[in-house]
Amino acid sequence: MALKRDLIMQAVMTRMAGILQxxxxxxxxxxxxxxxxxxxxxxxxxxxxxxxxxxxxALHIRDPLDQATVRDLxxxxxxxxxxxxxxxxEGGATGQEMRRQIQDVRKAISVDLTWGGLVRExxxxxxxxxVRVQADRTFYRTLIRTKLIYMTSAFxxx
Numbered sequence: 001m002a003l004k005r006d007l008i009m010q011a012v013m014t015r016m017a018g019i020l021q022x023x024x025x026x027x028x029x030x031x032x033x034x035x036x037x038x039x040x041x042x043x044x045x046x047x048x049x050x051x052x053x054x055x056x057x058a059l060h061i062r063d064p065l066d067q068a069t070v071r072d073l074x075x076x077x078x079x080x081x082x083x084x085x086x087x088x089x090e091g092g093a094t095g096q097e098m099r100r101q102i103q104d105v106r107k108a109i110s111v112d113l114t115w116g117g118l119v120r121e122x123x124x125x126x127x128x129x130x131v132r133v134q135a136d137r138t139f140y141r142t143l144i145r146t147k148l149i150y151m152t153s154a155f156x157x158x
Contacts, residue, residue, distance in 0.1 A: 011115045019104045026100035032058035067150040075154030089140040102128050123147040
């Protein structure tokens with residue numbers, strides 16, 4: 001049996017891979033979607049390079065925190081899953097291109113806030129923080145965080 005958290009992440013990955021201009025988005029960000037891809041850190045250089053140059057722009061997806069709390073007397077648990085969606089923009093990207101990629105991710109999240117019935121609620125408070133990163137080359141990174149609330153039976157992921 002699949003873990004519910006795995007099913008949620010599969011749904012997120014599939015939805016984000018659909019961010020394509022042919023699907024009425026501004027960008028083709030869905031062509032380079034990665035889950036938990038390691039960051040490459042250069043010794044002695046501030047910053048990191050998350051993808052190869054020819055893979056930019058790219059979207060990195062992580063689920064770093066899942067906080068479970070008991071919901072009711074039967075032992076069901078609510079889970080608050082933190083979802084991080086990190087856009088790696090090309091160094092030469094314009095402000096307009098970056099804003100459009102951010103909007104594409106927000107639009108994809110809003111397609112179905114229950115993720116096919118897997119979650120009860122998706123936070124619509126999605127702060128987006130963009131920073132310039134300088135490593136062996138310059139690029140920009142935008143981190144969008146949102147929370148997904150789902151329920152399982154006690155001490156289970158089903």
